[in-house]
Amino acid sequence: xxxxxxxxxxxxxxxxxxxxxxxxxxxxxxxxxxxxxxxxxxxxxxxxxxxxxxxxxxxxxxxxxxxxxxxxxxxxxxxxxxxxxxxxxxxxxxxxxxxxxxxxxxxxxxxxxxxxxxxxxxxxxxxxxxxxxxxxxxxxxxxxxxxxxxxxxxxxxxxxxxxxxxxxxxxxxxxxxxxxxxxxxxxxxxxxxxxxxxxxxxxxxxxxxxxxxxxxxxxxxxxxxxxxxxxxxxxxxxxxxxxxxxxxxxxxxxxxxxxxxxxxxxxxxxxxxxxxxxxxxxxxxxxxxxxxxxxxxxxxxxxxxxxxxxxxxxxxxxxxxxxxxxxxxxxxxxxxxxxxxxxxxxxxxxxxxxxxxxxxxxxxxxxxxxxxxxxxxxxxxxxxxxxxxxxxxx
Amino acid sequence: xxxxxxxxxxxxxxxxxxxxxxxxxxxxxxxxxxxxxxxxxxxxxxxxxxxxxxxxxxxxxxxxxxxxxxxxxxxxxxxxxxxxxxxxxxxxxxxxxxxxxxxxxxxxxxxxxxxxxxxxxxxxxxxxxxxxxxxxxxxxxxxxxxxxxxxxxxxxxxxxxxxxxxxxxxxxxxxxxxxxxxxxxxxxxxxxxxxxxxxxxxxxxxxxxxxxxxxxxxxxxxxxxxxxxxxxxxxxxxxxxxxxxxxxxxxxxxxxxxxxxxxxxxxxxxxxxxxxxxxxxxxxxxxxxxxxxxxxxx
Numbered sequence: 001x002x003x004x005x006x007x008x009x010x011x012x013x014x015x016x017x018x019x020x021x022x023x024x025x026x027x028x029x030x031x032x033x034x035x036x037x038x039x040x041x042x043x044x045x046x047x048x049x050x051x052x053x054x055x056x057x058x059x060x061x062x063x064x065x066x067x068x069x070x071x072x073x074x075x076x077x078x079x080x081x082x083x084x085x086x087x088x089x090x091x092x093x094x095x096x097x098x099x100x101x102x103x104x105x106x107x108x109x110x111x112x113x114x115x116x117x118x119x120x121x122x123x124x125x126x127x128x129x130x131x132x133x134x135x136x137x138x139x140x141x142x143x144x145x146x147x148x149x150x151x152x153x154x155x156x157x158x159x160x161x162x163x164x165x166x167x168x169x170x171x172x173x174x175x176x177x178x179x180x181x182x183x184x185x186x187x188x189x190x191x192x193x194x195x196x197x198x199x200x201x202x203x204x205x206x207x208x209x210x211x212x213x214x215x216x217x218x219x220x221x222x223x224x225x226x227x228x229x230x231x232x233x234x235x236x237x238x239x240x241x242x243x244x245x246x247x248x249x250x251x252x253x254x255x256x257x258x259x260x261x262x263x264x265x266x267x268x269x270x271x272x273x274x275x276x277x278x279x280x281x282x283x284x285x286x287x288x289x290x291x292x293x294x295x296x297x298x299x300x301x302x303x304x305x306x307x308x309x310x311x312x313x314x315x316x317x318x319x320x321x322x323x324x325x326x327x328x329x330x331x332x333x334x335x336x337x338x339x340x341x342x343x344x345x346x347x348x349x350x351x352x353x354x355x356x357x358x359x360x361x362x363x364x365x366x367x368x369x370x371x372x373x374x375x376x377x378x379x380x381x382x383x384x385x386x387x388x389x390x391x392x393x394x
Numbered sequence: 395x396x397x398x399x400x401x402x403x404x405x406x407x408x409x410x411x412x413x414x415x416x417x418x419x420x421x422x423x424x425x426x427x428x429x430x431x432x433x434x435x436x437x438x439x440x441x442x443x444x445x446x447x448x449x450x451x452x453x454x455x456x457x458x459x460x461x462x463x464x465x466x467x468x469x470x471x472x473x474x475x476x477x478x479x480x481x482x483x484x485x486x487x488x489x490x491x492x493x494x495x496x497x498x499x500x501x502x503x504x505x506x507x508x509x510x511x512x513x514x515x516x517x518x519x520x521x522x523x524x525x526x527x528x529x530x531x532x533x534x535x536x537x538x539x540x541x542x543x544x545x546x547x548x549x550x551x552x553x554x555x556x557x558x559x560x561x562x563x564x565x566x567x568x569x570x571x572x573x574x575x576x577x578x579x580x581x582x583x584x585x586x587x588x589x590x591x592x593x594x595x596x597x598x599x600x601x602x603x604x605x606x607x608x609x610x611x612x613x614x615x616x617x618x619x620x621x622x623x624x625x626x627x628x629x630x631x632x633x634x635x636x637x638x639x640x641x642x643x644x645x646x647x648x649x650x651x652x653x654x655x656x657x658x659x660x661x662x663x664x665x666x667x668x669x670x671x672x673x674x675x676x677x678x679x680x681x682x683x684x685x686x687x688x689x690x691x692x
Contacts, residue, residue: 124584159505230496274648275556278637279679327558383680
């Protein structure tokens with residue numbers, strides 16, 4: 001799960017990670033009030049709030065250029081905010097559909113002496129949080145890793161011992177921080193590490209981390225990712241979720257405990273189990289088709305789940321056919337068969353439907369399908385199912 | 395022989411009085427597995443299915459029954475504690491079926507297990523099955539949630555991250571008449587107890603295992619590490635499949651571990667690494683069994 005920049009700033013404030021002052025605004029009037037509140041010395045920045053990078057170089061569909069603007073006055077802030085809010089911003093990360101901007105952040109402009117990169121992520125290989133830091137900030141860190149790997153420092157933190165003072169000293173030495181700056185960096189890093197653990201982050205990335213001409217160390221922009229498995233113990237973070245940033249079909253699917261991810265093809269699939277769901281997408285492609293989605297109905301799918309899964313699949317206008325692949329290990333195939341039949345009747349399915357059933361009580365399941373009167377194509381195995389699905393939409 | 399468990403293995407089940415744990419405990423009993431104890435705090439003294447004693451602690455269950463393996467079916471918030479309780483009681487093997495344990499919990503559990511003799515399989519896994527010789531492979535040791543009847547006693551070792559995709563491979567090898575020595579689902583989480591490589595090493599030393607099917611998926615680098623080892627050390631013919639060739643980068647495909655990030659962990663790179671190690675890679679998931687059979691000249 002991702003969050004907005006202004007929400008990240010709220011988390012930073014809560015944990016004591018220094019970042020430039022900023023206020024979120026949902027209307028031009030709010031933007032003006034926020035700018036007046038922040039007014040003092042120097043410029044302000046108006047930043048469109050969307051879950052995508054490349055905002056500064058993006059273009060709004062109304063022709064307005066740039067999702068990040070420097071402004072001098074509150075009136076100017078209101079004017080710029082008015083051109084962003086309610087408009088759709090297209091950046092290299094949003095795809096051509098772009099993202100609707102519902103709010104902007106008005107932030108105090110910061111003079112930058114030098115930019116750095118700082119991230120903490122949960123590393124699966126070493127099974128511990130790893131701090132990643134570089135003197136090359138403000139640029140794509142993957143390019144730095146590719147071209148100048150010696151400029152990236154990776155530092156694992158023992159899960160039980162926690163962040164040690166020597167590790168902070170090591171980072172300061174590598175980044176060239178000394179004196180008050182080293183103290184400021186140490187304070188920021190300790191706060192950030194606590195935030196990372198306390199909030200069950202899977203990643204927090206500050207790019208850039210900046211040092212100002214006055215010597216302050218500030219997090220200028222942040223990207224968060226949270227461990228979805230841990231959200232149950234963080235209702236405050238769960239509340240930061242912005243459904244308008246997500247595929248509406250995925251939001252709908254999550255209501256029924258279905259795991260759905262929309263893709264670009266035209267053969268929809270409905271499968272039990274994540275591995276088999278991925279493999280079903282693969283075999284559709286292998287057989288010459290294009291999968292429209294990943295959909296795992298889980299190990300114990302109910303009739304309601306199957307019906308809702310069909311509705312979500314059919315909500316995608318690109319879908320021309322459906323492949324149901326169930327390996328009913330523990331699940332009784334006959335129960336699934338009844339679910340499919342009722343779902344087809346309820347949604348009045350007109351598209352070709354290929355069903356592959358295997359596993360527990362499969363004979364009864366196949367009989368139920370055959371006698372249902374539902375127009376479907378039965379398949380013997382995985383390969384047969386994929387071939388029939390591809391042929392059915394040709 | 396087989397690996398990890400055999401028909402004589404005594405199994406206890408943590409969370410046996412829950413709906414999910416109870417259902418699968420019963421299916422294991424029906425399969426002929428030696429389920430000797432259950433553990434649910436506060437329910438000690440009860441009997442599961444009229445025969446299996448329930449204890450308050452894993453320690454008591456082990457002392458009283460001699461169980462050497464624990465299967466965990468407790469909900470995610472309590473699963474880390476349950477794993478460490480089993481480790482503390484000194485069982486040889488913990489199989490954690492629970493899906494949805496926070497990564498940070500598993501990180502601490504794994505660190506706390508350092509130096510303990512107990513092996514952990516999972517979490518978020520279908521479990522371990524060593525098929526028996528009875529009808530529909532009954533009389534074997536079934537730990538977890540896999541359907542028993544799709545197995546057949548035989549010579550193929552199966553290791554996989556995924557549940558239903560494992561069943562697919564098992565079913566294919568059963569239909570081809572090859573059967574399985576032991577099937578191990580290591581789980582789909584980013585941090586788990588036992589890797590593909592750990593299981594490969596066990597299969598390599600197991601006289602009953604004559605060939606191996608390894609099923610992987612996008613994300614991480616466990617399959618590449620297993621392949622690098624297999625290239626020089628694996629004595630047995632190996633076939634493999636990697637799921638997720640069509641998965642878009644940056645999206646978690648169901649399993650918490652199944653995600654391509656920063657251009658790493660793609661199906662293509664994994665398949666290349668496997669092929670380079672001399673492992674026969676099935677392009678289609680429907681050909682896992684056939685790819686192995688071809689390799690064996692059958």
